[in-house]
Each structure stands twice: as structure tokens, then as C-alpha cells.
Amino acid sequence: MTHYTTPVCEFHSGRVSCPACRIGRLSTLAMMDALACTLCSHIYTADPLRGTLTLSGSAVPVHWQWDGRTWHAPGGQGLGWADKLAAGALIVCPPALIALCSWAFPLQPDSSYAWFPSFWSMLTFLCHAGCVLAILVSYYQFSLSACLRAIGRYALRRLPQ
Numbered sequence: 001m002t003h004y005t006t007p008v009c010e011f012h013s014g015r016v017s018c019p020a021c022r023i024g025r026l027s028t029l030a031m032m033d034a035l036a037c038t039l040c041s042h043i044y045t046a047d048p049l050r051g052t053l054t055l056s057g058s059a060v061p062v063h064w065q066w067d068g069r070t071w072h073a074p075g076g077q078g079l080g081w082a083d084k085l086a087a088g089a090l091i092v093c094p095p096a097l098i099a100l101c102s103w104a105f106p107l108q109p110d111s112s113y114a115w116f117p118s119f120w121s122m123l124t125f126l127c128h129a130g131c132v133l134a135i136l137v138s139y140y141q142f143s144l145s146a147c148l149r150a151i152g153r154y155a156l157r158r159l160p161q
């Protein structure tokens with residue numbers, strides 16, 4: 001007799017949350033051995049023997065382990081502390097360097113460009129944060145448009161008839 005770590009029906013029950021968006025629920029795809037999120041429309045293949053889910057169609061293999069209550073990324077996958085440190089440094093260091101330079105070499109207060117260093121520092125922060133966000137969105141294949149469409153569908157269902 002085969003012992004399943006995770007009951008097969010648990011992934012197909014509609015009660016398990018999506019590991020990518022953590023909001024939508026997993027549902028079965030008709031005529032396919034795959035699961036899909038009801039919110040972000042990611043498609044997964046399940047391995048019930050190991051209790052894992054694999055994101056289909058991603059450039060890098062992305063897996064999650066189900067422990068019966070929540071999803072966990074196996075070791076060596078996802079964001080490690082070095083990735084988080086590099087992302088934080090990419091977001092904080094360039095604008096801090098610009099702010100430090102503008103503090104060390106201030107413009108004349110009555111100059112017409114006195115606003116420029118703070119503007120440039122803020123623009124640098126936003127651009128670098130956008131780059132890090134784009135990398136995260138690409139890694140997890142998060143689609144903002146699909147998520148907004150799904151939220152719109154949920155909102156329409158909740159409207160009184």
C-alpha cells in the first residue's frame with residue numbers, strides 16, 4: 001500500500017491556497033493532471049507522493065512543499081538572505097549615495113536647481129525598487145492584470161443581485 005504524505009484529495013478540495021499569490025485557491029483543470037489558481041491563473045503540477053507543487057511554464061523550476069497547513073519553499077530555492085541583502089543594497093545604496101553627495105556638496109539654497117538632488121535621489125530609489133519588483137514578478141510569474149481581473153470577478157460575485 002502506498003503511503004501518501006499529502007492526501008491526493010487535499011490539493012483538489014478547493015481549500016488549499018495558491019503558493020504563488022497566497023490568496024487564490026487551487027482548483028483542478030478538467031481533463032488534465034494539473035491544478036490552477038482561481039485568482040492568478042498559475043498552472044501547477046502536483047506530486048502527491050511528496051506533497052509538492054511545481055509551477056508549470058517557469059524558466060526556473062519553482063517548487064513548494066505542502067505541510068498540511070501552508071506552503072514552504074524547499075531549501076536552495078526562493079530568496080535566501082544573500083538575495084534579500086543584494087536587493088536591499090540595490091534599493092538603498094544608490095539613492096543614499098546621491099543624498100550623501102548632495103549633503104556633502106550642497107547647492108546654493110537660492111539656486112533654481114535646489115530641488116534636483118532630492119528629486120534625483122527619490123527617482124533613483126523608485127527606479128531601483130522597480131527593478132527589484134520586476135525581478136520578483138518575473139521569478140514568480142505574477143501577472144498584475146490577471147490578478148486585477150480575478151479581483152474584479154470576485155467583486156462582481158459579491159455584489160447584491
Ligand SMILES: [Zn+2]
Pocket residue numbers: 018019020021022023024025037038039040041042
Ligand atoms: Zn494564485
